[in-house]
Amino acid sequence: MFAFIVQRLFQAIFVMLAVALVSFTLFQFVGDPINNMMGQDATEEQREALRERLGLNDPVPVQFLRFVGNTVQGEFGLSYRVGKPVSELIAERLPATLELVAVSAVLALVVGVPMGIYTGLKRYSVVSRLFLTVSLVGISLPTFLIGILLILIFGVWLGWLPTFGRGGTVDLGLWQTSFLTLQGWSHLILPSITLALFQLTLIMRLVRAEMLEVLRTDYIKFARARGLRNRAINYGHALKNTLVPVITIMGLQIGSLLAFSIITETVFQWPGMGLLILQGIQFVDIPVMSSYLVLVALFFVIINLTVDLLYYAVDPRLRIERGPAGH
Amino acid sequence: MMSESDPVGAAPREALLQVENLRIEFPTRRGVLVAVDDISFHINEGEVLGVVGESGAGKSLTGASIIGLLEPPGRIAGGEILLSGRRIDHLPYEDMRRIRGREIGMVFQDPLTSLNPLYTVGRQLIETIQTHTDLSEQAARKRALELLGEVGIPAASQRIDQYPHQFSGGMRQRVVIALALCINPKLVIADEPTTALDVSIQAQIIKLLKRLCHEHGAAVMLITHDMGVIAETADRVAVMYAGRIAEVGPVSQVIKHARHPYTHGLMGSIPMIGHDMERLTQIDGSMPRLTEIPRGCAFNPRCPKVMERCRLDRPEPLPVGNSQVACWLYDDPSAEVEEIVFGEAENG
Amino acid sequence: MTAGSEIRTISPGFGARVGDSLKRFFDSDVFYSFKRSPVTIIAFLVTVLLILGAALAPWIAPHNTNDVASLNLMDAFRPPVWESGGEPNFLLGTDDQGRGVLSSIMFGMQLSLLVGFASVLLAAAVGTILGLLSGYVGGRVDSVIMRIADVQLTFPAILIALLIDGIVGSLLPRAMHEEVKIYVLIVAIAASQWVNFARTVRGSTLVEKNKEYVQAARVIGVRPIAIMWRHVLPNVMGPVLVIATLSLALAILTEATLSFLGVGVPVTRPSLGTLIRIGNDFLFSGEWWMTIFPGLALVILVLSVNLLGDWLRDALNPKLR
Numbered sequence: 001m002f003a004f005i006v007q008r009l010f011q012a013i014f015v016m017l018a019v020a021l022v023s024f025t026l027f028q029f030v031g032d033p034i035n036n037m038m039g040q041d042a043t044e045e046q047r048e049a050l051r052e053r054l055g056l057n058d059p060v061p062v063q064f065l066r067f068v069g070n071t072v073q074g075e076f077g078l079s080y081r082v083g084k085p086v087s088e089l090i091a092e093r094l095p096a097t098l099e100l101v102a103v104s105a106v107l108a109l110v111v112g113v114p115m116g117i118y119t120g121l122k123r124y125s126v127v128s129r130l131f132l133t134v135s136l137v138g139i140s141l142p143t144f145l146i147g148i149l150l151i152l153i154f155g156v157w158l159g160w161l162p163t164f165g166r167g168g169t170v171d172l173g174l175w176q177t178s179f180l181t182l183q184g185w186s187h188l189i190l191p192s193i194t195l196a197l198f199q200l201t202l203i204m205r206l207v208r209a210e211m212l213e214v215l216r217t218d219y220i221k222f223a224r225a226r227g228l229r230n231r232a233i234n235y236g237h238a239l240k241n242t243l244v245p246v247i248t249i250m251g252l253q254i255g256s257l258l259a260f261s262i263i264t265e266t267v268f269q270w271p272g273m274g275l276l277i278l279q280g281i282q283f284v285d286i287p288v289m290s291s292y293l294v295l296v297a298l299f300f301v302i303i304n305l306t307v308d309l310l311y312y313a314v315d316p317r318l319r320i321e322r323g324p325a326g327h
Numbered sequence: 328m329m330s331e332s333d334p335v336g337a338a339p340r341e342a343l344l345q346v347e348n349l350r351i352e353f354p355t356r357r358g359v360l361v362a363v364d365d366i367s368f369h370i371n372e373g374e375v376l377g378v379v380g381e382s383g384a385g386k387s388l389t390g391a392s393i394i395g396l397l398e399p400p401g402r403i404a405g406g407e408i409l410l411s412g413r414r415i416d417h418l419p420y421e422d423m424r425r426i427r428g429r430e431i432g433m434v435f436q437d438p439l440t441s442l443n444p445l446y447t448v449g450r451q452l453i454e455t456i457q458t459h460t461d462l463s464e465q466a467a468r469k470r471a472l473e474l475l476g477e478v479g480i481p482a483a484s485q486r487i488d489q490y491p492h493q494f495s496g497g498m499r500q501r502v503v504i505a506l507a508l509c510i511n512p513k514l515v516i517a518d519e520p521t522t523a524l525d526v527s528i529q530a531q532i533i534k535l536l537k538r539l540c541h542e543h544g545a546a547v548m549l550i551t552h553d554m555g556v557i558a559e560t561a562d563r564v565a566v567m568y569a570g571r572i573a574e575v576g577p578v579s580q581v582i583k584h585a586r587h588p589y590t591h592g593l594m595g596s597i598p599m600i601g602h603d604m605e606r607l608t609q610i611d612g613s614m615p616r617l618t619e620i621p622r623g624c625a626f627n628p629r630c631p632k633v634m635e636r637c638r639l640d641r642p643e644p645l646p647v648g649n650s651q652v653a654c655w656l657y658d659d660p661s662a663e664v665e666e667i668v669f670g671e672a673e674n675g
Numbered sequence: 676m677t678a679g680s681e682i683r684t685i686s687p688g689f690g691a692r693v694g695d696s697l698k699r700f701f702d703s704d705v706f707y708s709f710k711r712s713p714v715t716i717i718a719f720l721v722t723v724l725l726i727l728g729a730a731l732a733p734w735i736a737p738h739n740t741n742d743v744a745s746l747n748l749m750d751a752f753r754p755p756v757w758e759s760g761g762e763p764n765f766l767l768g769t770d771d772q773g774r775g776v777l778s779s780i781m782f783g784m785q786l787s788l789l790v791g792f793a794s795v796l797l798a799a800a801v802g803t804i805l806g807l808l809s810g811y812v813g814g815r816v817d818s819v820i821m822r823i824a825d826v827q828l829t830f831p832a833i834l835i836a837l838l839i840d841g842i843v844g845s846l847l848p849r850a851m852h853e854e855v856k857i858y859v860l861i862v863a864i865a866a867s868q869w870v871n872f873a874r875t876v877r878g879s880t881l882v883e884k885n886k887e888y889v890q891a892a893r894v895i896g897v898r899p900i901a902i903m904w905r906h907v908l909p910n911v912m913g914p915v916l917v918i919a920t921l922s923l924a925l926a927i928l929t930e931a932t933l934s935f936l937g938v939g940v941p942v943t944r945p946s947l948g949t950l951i952r953i954g955n956d957f958l959f960s961g962e963w964w965m966t967i968f969p970g971l972a973l974v975i976l977v978l979s980v981n982l983l984g985d986w987l988r989d990a991l992n993p994k995l996r
Contacts, residue, residue: 015826026842136985140978142928142948144935145970148955152966156959218440224396225435226455226506227428230420236454240445252828259831263932267955278936281841289841296834316490317444356707 004318008308012301017068019297023290024067076291081283086291089276094295095175096166097272100264101257103188104195108257109250112200116207117242120215121234131204138201143260147194147267154190162187164269195264199253206249207242214241243314251307255300341412342369343546344393344514350405351388351397351570353617360617362388362401364570367644370514375537375547377561377578379554379593381614384567386550390516392416393548394431395423411513429459432507432545434536436519438499442491448475448502449487452509459510474505479535497528504536511543518550533560554593558582566590569614569625576650586652588630624655632656708990718982725976729788732781737764740774740782755964768964770953776964779950780972786946787973790857791927794864798926799919801865802872803911807903809873810880821877824870832867832929839863840938853941860939864926871918879911913991920984924977931973947973 051057055066070076076086119128155163167187170180178184214220215238223233262274269275273292280288312318351363363385370376378386391397393408395418408416415426427433435441443451452471456462462470468487475483478501491499500520507515517536521529537560540547549561557564557578565575566587574587585591592610612629615621621628627637636655644651645658709715733739753762753769755776767776809820827835843859883889883906892902933939934948935955942949947969954965 136981137974137978140924140928140974140981142931142935142973142977144932144948145951145974148951148958148966148970152958152963156961156963218435218437219443221396222433222435222441222503222506223443224424225394225427225433226458227424227426228454228458229424232454232458237443237446241443244445256831256833259834262833262837263936266936277837278938281837281938284841289838293838315445316447317492356704356711 004312005309008305012305015301016294016297019294020068020071021064023071023293024064026286026290026293071291071294076294077287079280079285079288081279081285081288086287089288090273090291090295091174092176093271093273093276095177096270097258097261097265097274099178100188100191100195100270100272101254101261103192104199104257104261105254107192107196108199108203108253111196112203113207113246113250115200116204116246117211117239119204120208120211120242121238123212132208135201135204138197139205141198143194143198143263144267146197147191147264150190150194151267161190163190166271191264191268191270194267195257195260198260199257203249203253207246210242210245210249211238214238217241240314244311247307247310247314251303255303258296258299343372343374343411344370344548345409345412346389346393346406347409348406349389349392349403349408351385351392351401352404353401355400357618361404361620362570362617363392365406366567366570366572367406368565368572368575370546370548372513373541373544373546374563375540375549375561377557377564378548378550378567379552379557379564380567381552383569383614383617385570386552386567387518389567390433390518390548390550394427394433394516396427396433425459428455428512429510430512430514432510432512432515434500434503434507434515434517434520437523438496438503439523441503442499444491447488447490448494452487452502452506455506456509470509471505474509475502477539478502478505480505496524497532500524500532501535504532504539508539508543508545512545514546514548515540516548516550519552520549521556522551522553529556554582566593569620570617571625571653572644572651573626573654574650574652575644576648576652580648580650584648586647586650586657587626587654588632588656589626592629624653705987705990709986712986714982715986718979718986721975722979722983725784725972725979726788728781729784732778732785736778736781738775738778740778754962755968767968768962770950770962770965771957776950776968779945780947780969783945783947783950783969784972784976786857786940786944787927787930787948787976790860790864790930790940790946791923794861794868794926794930795919795922797861797865798868798922799872799915802869803876803908803915805869806873806876806911807880807907810877811884811899811903811907817877820873824873827867828870832864832925833932835867836860836863836929836933837936837938839866840933853943856939856941857944860930860933863933864929867929868922868926871922872915875914875918876911879914880907883907883910917984917988917991920980920987924980924984927973927977927980947976 055063058066074087076090078084079086079089082089115131119131122128151163154161162183165187166176166178166184168181168183169176169178170184178188220233220238223237228237261270261272262278264270265272265274266278273295276288277292279285280292346369347367348365349363349367350361350365353360353362366385366389368376378389380386388397388401391401392403393415395415397403403416406416407414410426410430415423418426442448446454449468449471452474453464453467456467456470457464460467472483472487475487480486480498480501486494491502494502504520507517515536520536521532524532533556536547536549549557551557561578563576564578564581566573566581566589568589574581574585574590581590582594585594589610595610610629615625615628621638622641623639624630624637624642627633630637634655640655642653642655642658644653647657709719728735755768758768764775767780769775770779805820809817840859840863843855847855880903889902889906892906893899897905930939930946931948931951934946935952937952939948940946945953950969951966951973954962954967954969957965
C-alpha cells in the first residue's frame with residue numbers, strides 16, 4: 001500500500017515538473033512580455049528597468065528554478081494584461097470555477113451513472129431506448145449551444161432564471177461562495193446544467209457499454225448458473241466489476257469538465273478561471289497561461305491519484321503484488 | 328442431502344432428466360437456423376451421460392437450454408425438458424433460478440474466466456450456499472471449507488479468503504466444481520470442463536469430477552469433443568452431429584460396436600494403445616454449417632455408406648441392440664443387421 | 676489452412692483487393708444492417724445532402740456572403756420569411772450586416788466540414804502510423820509513444836486545441852496569424868485526436884502480429900513494412916473507420932466551440948461556430964434566428980455523423996450491441 005502511494009506520488013511530481021518546464025518555456029520563448037506590458041512607445045530605459053524587475057536578465061536555469069520555487073509558493077508573477085499578480089486574479093476566480101465544476105460533476109455522476117446502469121441492465125425496455133436516443137442528441141449538442149438554448153428559453157422567453165454572473169455570493173475570507181444564498185443557487189442552475197449535460201450523456205453511454213461488457217462475461221453466466229438472485233448478480237457481481245472502468249471514465253470526465261467550464265463561463269459570463277484563461281490567450285498573457293497550465297495539471301494529477309487509490313480499493317488484483325499461485 | 332425432491336406423481340423408475348423432441352432455433356437475417364433439431368434423450372439418476380460431437384453440433388446449446396440459460400436470440404422452439412418428471416422449460420425466471428445451483432449445477436469450460444475476480448473464493452461459495460439454504464454465515468463458511476477440502480485444495484482454511492487470481496488454472500477449476508456441487512444438485516452439466524486446462528491436469532480434473540458427483544449422488548451430463556474422456560468416464564454416450572443425435576447407447580457398445588457411420592469415423596480418429604495402425608482414419612469433409620444442412624441425413628455427403636434414401640429422407644432414431652441409431656442402414660427389419668461391416672478402418 | 680496458401684490468397688495488389696471487397700460489401704452484413712435501419716439511412720442521406728449543400732455553396736447558395744460588395748445594410752435584421760417583416764429573398768432571415776442566414780450557413784458549413792475532414796484525416800494518418808509502429812516494433816518505441824498518449828489523453832481536446840492556438844498565435848505576427856489560423860486549427864484538433872487511432876491500431880496490430888500468417892510472412896522474409904501494409908493494415912481499417920466517423924463529429928464540434936470562443940477560424944470567413952457567436956450577441960434583442968438556425972444546422976450535421984458512426988460501430992462489431 002505504502003509503496004504504491006509513494007510510486008504514484010513520484011509519478012505525479014514528475015508530471016508536474018514536466019508541465020512546469022512547458023510553462024516556463026512558454027514564458028521564455030513566447031512573445032515579448034516587455035512589449036506586451038509597455039506597448040511600443042516606452043523608452044529603452046523603461047524597458048530595461050522592467051526586464052530587470054521581472055528577472056528576465058538572469059541565466060535560464062536560474063530563471064527556471066525561481067519559476068518552480070515561485071510556483072510552489074503560489075506566486076505566478078504579474079499578469080501582462082492587467083498588471084496585477086496572477087495569484088490574486090486566480091484567488092478571485094478559482095472559487096467560482098471550482099463551485100461550478102463541483103455542482104456539475106455531482107449532477108453528471110448522480111444522474112449519469114444510474115442511467116447508464118439502468119440502460120445496461122434493461123437493454124430492451126422502452127425507457128432505455130428513449131434514454132439512448134436522447135443521449136445521442138445530447139452528445140451532438142455542443143456545450144455552448146446548450147447554454148444558449150437554455151438562456152433563450154429560461155432567460156429570454158420565460159424570464160425565470162438569471163443568465164449571467166454569480167449573483168449574490170457570501171465572502172468566507174479567501175473564498176467567495178454561491179452555496180449560501182438562494183440567489184447564488186439560482187445563478188448556478190443554468191450554468192451547471194449546461195456544463196453537466198454533455199458529460200452526463202457521455203457518462204451514461206460509457207457506463208452502459210461497460211455494464212454490457214461485464215454482463216457478457218463468463219463469471220456472470222456462471223453466477224446465473226449457480227442460481228444467484230438477479231439483484232446479487234446485477235448490483236453485486238456486475239456492478240462491482242463495472243466500477244473499475246467507470247472510475248477511470250469519471251476521472252477523465254471530471255477533468256474535461258474543467259476544460260468545458262471555459263465555454264460555459266463564456267456563455268454565462270461566469271467570473272471564473274475559464275474567462276481568465278480565454279482573455280489570457282487572446283492577449284497572449286503568458287503568466288496567466290502558464291499558471292493556468294500548472295493549475296490544470298495539478299487538478300489532473302490530483303484526480304488521477306484519487307482514481308488510482310480508488311482502483312486500489314476496488315480491485316484485489318492490484319493489492320496483492322504476487323499471488324502465491326498454487327497448484 | 329439438502330435437496331428435497333418431490334417428483335410430480337411417484338412414477339416408478341422415472342429418468343432424472345428427460346428431453347423430448349427438443350428444438351433450438353436462431354432467427355437470423357437469412358431465415359431461422361435450427362441449431363438443435365428434434366432431439367430426445369434421458370439421463371438416469373447418478374448416471375454419467377457423455378455428449379460428444381464436433382463444435383457446432385449443438386452440444387453446448389442443449390446443455391444451456393436444460394439449465395435455462397440459452398442466450399438470446401437463441402430460443403427453445405419446441406419439445407419438453409423434464410427434471411424428475413417436472414417440466415422445466417419455459418418456467419418463470421424466479422422458479423428456474425431456484426432450480427439452478429440447487430437441482431442442476433453447471434461447470435463451464437474456462438476456469439480462468441468463470442470466477443468473479445473481485446470476490447474471494449470463499450465469498451462466492453458462501454453466497455451460493457446462502458442463496459439456496461438457510462445456513463448462517465458461519466455454517467455456510469464451514470460448509471465452504473469442507474467443499475474446498477473435498478475438491479482437493481490444500482490449506483483450504485487459508486485459501487478460502489484468497490482471490491481467484493491467486494489460484495492456478497487447475498485449482499480454479501476445482502473451485503468451480505466445488506461451486507457447482509455445493510448444494511448437492513441432482514444433475515451437473517459439465518461443458519467441456521477440461522478443454523481450457525493444461526493436458527497434464529485434465530485427467531485429474533475429470534477423475535475428481537466423476538468421483539465427487541458419484542459421492543454426492545449427482546448425475547452428470549458431460550459435454551466434450553474428446554472421445555477418450557467419454558470412454559473413460561461415461562456410462563452412456565450420445566453422439567451429436569449437425570443438431571441431431573446420431574447415436575445414443577451404453578458407452579461400451581458405442582465404442583466397441585459403433586453403428587452409425589459417423590460414430591465409426593469418430594472412433595477411427597482416436598489413437599489406441601495396442602492397435603497396430605498405420606495411420607488414424609479421418610472423416611472426409613467437415614460438418615455442414617447450419618445454413619447448409621443437406622436434405623435427408625445431414626451426414627450423407629460425408630458418409631462412406633450413403634444410399635439413395637439418405638439423400639431424400641431424414642432417418643429417425645431406431646433401436647439397435649441397446650442403442651438408438653439414426654441411420655437408414657438399420658431400417659431393414661428383415662435383414663436383422665447387428666453390425667455393419669465397414670470396409671475401411673477395421674479397428675472396432 | 677496452411678500459412679502458405681493464406682499468403683497466396685492475399686498476394687494480389689491492394690487495388691484488386693479493394694475491388695473484391697467492394698463486391699463483397701454489397702452482400703455483407705454491414706450493408707444488410709444499413710438497409711434494415713431507417714434511422715441510419717436518413718442520417719446518411721442528411722449527411723450527404725449537407726455535404727453537397729456546403730460543397731456547392733458558391734453555385735447554389737442564394738447569396739454570396741463572402742462578397743462584401745453585395746451586402747446591403749438595409750437588409751439587416753430581417754426575420755425568417757414566415758414572420759412579419761420577412762422577405763422571400765431571405766428564407767431564414769438576415770444578420771446584422773444584411774447577410775442571408777441560409778447562405779451564411781451553407782458557406783459556414785463548408786468551412787466546418789473542411790476543418791473537420793482535414794483534422795480527422797491528419798489525426799487518422801498520424802495515429803495509424805504511430806499505432807502500427809508502436810504495436811509492431813514494441814519495446815522502447817512502444818512505451819514512449821504510449822506514455823505520450825496516456826498523458827495527452829488526460830488533457831481534454833478543447834484545452835489542447837486552445838493552448839496550441841494560443842501559443843502559435845503568440846509566436847507569429849498578427850497579420851500572418853490570420854492567414855495560418857485554419858491550418859493551426861486543423862493541427863490543433865488533430866493533435867487532440869490522434870491518440871484514439873493510435874491506441875486502437877496498436878491493439879489490433881498486437882493481435883494480428885501474433886497470428887500465424889503474419890508469423891509465416893516474417894519467416895519467409897517479407898519486410899516488416901510490407902507486412903504491416905499488406906497484412907496488418909487491412910485488418911485494422913474497420914475500427915479506424917469507426918473512430919474516424921465519430922472523430923469527425925467531435926472535430927466539427929471542437930471547431931465550432933473554438934470558433935465560438937473566438938480563437939478558431941478567422942472572422943473574415945465565418946464557420947458555423949462563428950455565426951452562432953455573432954448571433955449570440957443579439958439573442959437578448961430578439962433576433963433569435965441568427966443563433967438558432969446555424970445552431971440547428973450544426974446539431975443536425977453532428978447528429979447525423981454520430982448516428983452513422985454509432986451504426987457503423989455496431990455493424991462492424993455485432994457483439995457490442
